[in-house]
Amino acid sequence: MGFGLLSLLTWLPVAGGVVVLLLGDRGIKAGRWVALATAVVAFGASIPLWTGFNPDTFDYQFVERVPWIPALHSTYFFGVDGISMPLILLTTLITIPVIVAAWTVIEQRPAQYFAAFLIMEGLMVGVFSAADALLFYFFWEAMLIPMFLIIGVWGGPRRVYATLKFFLYTFLGSVFMLVALIYMYMQTTSAGQGDYSIAAFQALPLGAVEQKWIFFAFLLAFAVKVPMVPVHTWLPDAHVEAPTGGSVVLAAIMLKMGGYGFLRFSLPITPDASREFDWLIILLSLIAVVYIGFVALVQTDMKKLIAYSSIAHMGFVTLGAFLTYDIVAATGKLQGATMGLSGAMVQMISHGLISGALFLCVGVMYDRVHSREISAYGGVVNTMPKFAAFMVLFALANSGLPGTSGFVGEFLVILASFNANFWYAFLAGTTLILGAAYTLWLVKRVIFGAVANHHVAELTDLNAREFIILALLAVGVLLLGVWPAPLTHVMESTLQHLVQQISASKLPL
Amino acid sequence: MNTATAFTWASLQPALPEIYLTAAICVLLLADVFFGQRRRGLAPTLTLLILVGGAFVTGEYANVSERILLFGDSYVTDPLAVLLKLFGFLTIALALLYSRGYLERRGMMRGEYYVLALTALLGIFVMVSANSLLTVYIGVELMSLSLYAMVAFDRESGIAAESAMKYFVLGAIASGMLLYGMSLIYGLTGTLRFDELAAIPPGVPSLGVILGLVFIVVAIAFKFGAVPFHMWVPDVYTGAPTGVTLFLSTVPKIASFAFAFRLLAQGMGSIATTWQDMLTPLAVLSMVFGNIIAIAQSSLKRMLAYSAIGNVGFILLGFVAGGEKGYEAALYYTIAYVIMTLGSFGVLTLASRAGFEAEDLDQFKGLHKRDPLLALVMMILMFSTAGVPPFIGFWAKFNIFQALWLTDHYWLIVIAAAMSVVGVFYYLRVVKLMYFDPPGDLPEGSASGVAVRAVLALNAAAVLVLGLVPNALIQLCAGVIG
Numbered sequence: 001m002g003f004g005l006l007s008l009l010t011w012l013p014v015a016g017g018v019v020v021l022l023l024g025d026r027g028i029k030a031g032r033w034v035a036l037a038t039a040v041v042a043f044g045a046s047i048p049l050w051t052g053f054n055p056d057t058f059d060y061q062f063v064e065r066v067p068w069i070p071a072l073h074s075t076y077f078f079g080v081d082g083i084s085m086p087l088i089l090l091t092t093l094i095t096i097p098v099i100v101a102a103w104t105v106i107e108q109r110p111a112q113y114f115a116a117f118l119i120m121e122g123l124m125v126g127v128f129s130a131a132d133a134l135l136f137y138f139f140w141e142a143m144l145i146p147m148f149l150i151i152g153v154w155g156g157p158r159r160v161y162a163t164l165k166f167f168l169y170t171f172l173g174s175v176f177m178l179v180a181l182i183y184m185y186m187q188t189t190s191a192g193q194g195d196y197s198i199a200a201f202q203a204l205p206l207g208a209v210e211q212k213w214i215f216f217a218f219l220l221a222f223a224v225k226v227p228m229v230p231v232h233t234w235l236p237d238a239h240v241e242a243p244t245g246g247s248v249v250l251a252a253i254m255l256k257m258g259g260y261g262f263l264r265f266s267l268p269i270t271p272d273a274s275r276e277f278d279w280l281i282i283l284l285s286l287i288a289v290v291y292i293g294f295v296a297l298v299q300t301d302m303k304k305l306i307a308y309s310s311i312a313h314m315g316f317v318t319l320g321a322f323l324t325y326d327i328v329a330a331t332g333k334l335q336g337a338t339m340g341l342s343g344a345m346v347q348m349i350s351h352g353l354i355s356g357a358l359f360l361c362v363g364v365m366y367d368r369v370h371s372r373e374i375s376a377y378g379g380v381v382n383t384m385p386k387f388a389a390f391m392v393l394f395a396l397a398n399s400g401l402p403g404t405s406g407f408v409g410e411f412l413v414i415l416a417s418f419n420a421n422f423w424y425a426f427l428a429g430t431t432l433i434l435g436a437a438y439t440l441w442l443v444k445r446v447i448f449g450a451v452a453n454h455h456v457a458e459l460t461d462l463n464a465r466e467f468i469i470l471a472l473l474a475v476g477v478l479l480l481g482v483w484p485a486p487l488t489h490v491m492e493s494t495l496q497h498l499v500q501q502i503s504a505s506k507l508p509l
Numbered sequence: 510m511n512t513a514t515a516f517t518w519a520s521l522q523p524a525l526p527e528i529y530l531t532a533a534i535c536v537l538l539l540a541d542v543f544f545g546q547r548r549r550g551l552a553p554t555l556t557l558l559i560l561v562g563g564a565f566v567t568g569e570y571a572n573v574s575e576r577i578l579l580f581g582d583s584y585v586t587d588p589l590a591v592l593l594k595l596f597g598f599l600t601i602a603l604a605l606l607y608s609r610g611y612l613e614r615r616g617m618m619r620g621e622y623y624v625l626a627l628t629a630l631l632g633i634f635v636m637v638s639a640n641s642l643l644t645v646y647i648g649v650e651l652m653s654l655s656l657y658a659m660v661a662f663d664r665e666s667g668i669a670a671e672s673a674m675k676y677f678v679l680g681a682i683a684s685g686m687l688l689y690g691m692s693l694i695y696g697l698t699g700t701l702r703f704d705e706l707a708a709i710p711p712g713v714p715s716l717g718v719i720l721g722l723v724f725i726v727v728a729i730a731f732k733f734g735a736v737p738f739h740m741w742v743p744d745v746y747t748g749a750p751t752g753v754t755l756f757l758s759t760v761p762k763i764a765s766f767a768f769a770f771r772l773l774a775q776g777m778g779s780i781a782t783t784w785q786d787m788l789t790p791l792a793v794l795s796m797v798f799g800n801i802i803a804i805a806q807s808s809l810k811r812m813l814a815y816s817a818i819g820n821v822g823f824i825l826l827g828f829v830a831g832g833e834k835g836y837e838a839a840l841y842y843t844i845a846y847v848i849m850t851l852g853s854f855g856v857l858t859l860a861s862r863a864g865f866e867a868e869d870l871d872q873f874k875g876l877h878k879r880d881p882l883l884a885l886v887m888m889i890l891m892f893s894t895a896g897v898p899p900f901i902g903f904w905a906k907f908n909i910f911q912a913l914w915l916t917d918h919y920w921l922i923v924i925a926a927a928m929s930v931v932g933v934f935y936y937l938r939v940v941k942l943m944y945f946d947p948p949g950d951l952p953e954g955s956a957s958g959v960a961v962r963a964v965l966a967l968n969a970a971a972v973l974v975l976g977l978v979p980n981a982l983i984q985l986c987a988g989v990i991g
Contacts (some may be wrong), residue, residue: 070980070984138899139898141898142897152941178926179910179923182907
């Protein structure tokens, strides 16, 4: 099977990025439009993934497979299933507001800015599309380069520290994953046919000791990316220093790769080690939900607050994913176990939209006042009523208000944890209070009240450009909130298959 | 084989690269003596033509498909030799091309420099094709003596003379070690030929052989610049004029690989575990020291010197892993490293100009603003050397990891992985300086010609393309080793 839609979605943005780069800062007027056109076309081209998707099978769809490195038995193997398809759509969608938000705001080296985001979009789609482990790793690492530059060139005052920390943390995590991947490839080789495809790895019989090592190698890579406590410290730094677009992509998509990695690699490849250490992941997830929730409460910097809130929300993703074993053990049935997983998936998509939108909101204010301190604002609703409406909506969604997408994911995970253990559910449930506390308190201090100072008094409301991108995301948040069925429907078979994979032990009895 | 047979064309043909190169060196020497004073561009241009012609001759007439022994079986040629010779022609052509403007501005563009470069190449070819201890030794000396002279070529520079002296004295000691080790091995086995040495019974060799091996390994480690025999590397890299460092950091690496491969892997293959045990600490120490000390450098040349030491550790790991896969990985790593280093020292050479040596890290601040092309090329090379996909450096490290897995060297994998993370830090710092920092009061614009810059851009493009589609080179390496 030759090249197809997924290759287009991967390489079109990269090509668009190169064109923008070649047009340069002098041709930035044309460059902007090329960037926007590329992003819009890529999003348009990704819609057939949704409409043409067959939800009744867990097999890879839109498959492309051509030889890449025959010497290593690695193929250029693309395909999507119910887990990766929504994430690809999220990626192509989020890139549009990122491009639009930077339209005139980025004054320094704008061509490179747009190019970096487009190239990164392509690489991120590649990560989600790759069905070959080596190809996956290839995109997974390559993606760090544009992000490193984005934070380092257009970031805040401590950008160099933040971007080096970001790169080194993620690189350290990934190197050991690579070592594990090579090991598994060699196992497939000794089993006869050398193969780097993820499916071959999932089918690989692995002993208990091997699984443990591989599990921890993966954990290092994915925990850093999610990020989980205690390797989360790069995220607040990176978020605070990154330009608005960088924060949006980081929160909306990059963090999801950690969750995706758990679902695609850790759980199906090392089911027994995952079962053995699920308490560890659950513990770390609950710490993220509760402890990081408190940490978020005391932040004085808006971006930092949202960054911590991201860590807490991603705790739900890992919690939902690793609850499966306890649910199966508690109920003895496989059916109920998909609930935690679909909660994790919905949470990823929803958090992508909400956190992206919140960072855009902060960006809107930052562009006007050039401060991210909460104390620099107050009473913004008086001068920016339209903006305030959006900000309040996203804040409520972030705290999990029913009717918004934030509710669906959290609700599913909490519901699933009741099946597993009451105390899990109890602790996870505290997010409804903590999340509401830190988000609403933020809104109260920034949006409501009397006009705090002359900066706020001079604010101008959203322009058309900003209005459109926030409205776009608001529609997504509400749509997913009131009608999540289409999303849960497409991933149902895939998740059922996943539950079967992870509950079947690879160990000899 | 009857050594008394008169030489015929057919029997000489496989050695054509060396014969051609020797003749060409004489021609160049004469041409320079008679016309060099009037036409200053003669030597570089003629050298380039010689190299192109040499690559053609090698590819067309000396391209063997199997192993052939010549000259009393002391000379060998095989597909590996052909590959390394062709790559040698390419490397030296690029190295001389990048440094041409640099040499011209410093009054070093004289015929002798190019003659020395070609004799160094001849020495490398002899090492690549050596099948006896003496042939290797001749090759090593021919190459080293040319290099000593090249380092000292800038007569005005005291520091260059000092480094040349250091290089020479330490190099002479290493040569002595090599000879001593060889004499022990010869005395105990009664043969100089690698194919006969390969018949040493496997298992634990006699103490005398081990002793001889120790001296040989030390000499190899010295030529590679592996810790603890690395002391000359930072000083010579820094002290030599940048154009010479460019040469020094690339071309001899091919020779070092051939040296180790012919002597250890082929000659001493039957007692591989013995020398692999000796190489293991050298490899680990090189990776650890090279990468960690590189962090503390403020001179880019010195940083790249320590980076070279760290990378040598990875190449040695390929030998430690051993077996076809291990040697393939080492060969691939060598080729990748040479391509990348050509580019990065090429950037240093092109960034220098009259009265301004681009050596210190601080001089690369804001290079992006002053010279976007050089900055872009350097960024690609730094990410590649750090081992980040989609560049060739990633596959180089990848192959080493894979070879180590195959031979169950678990701890070496962990150390290598950890050290590649350490390496990332200082490579990224270069990117940081070029892209994130504002330029100081450093000169703007470019002093180098369009053609050279285009070649440099192609160099960087090769690093990217070979990273995107790595199969051909991996298979090529597998083909010539297997």
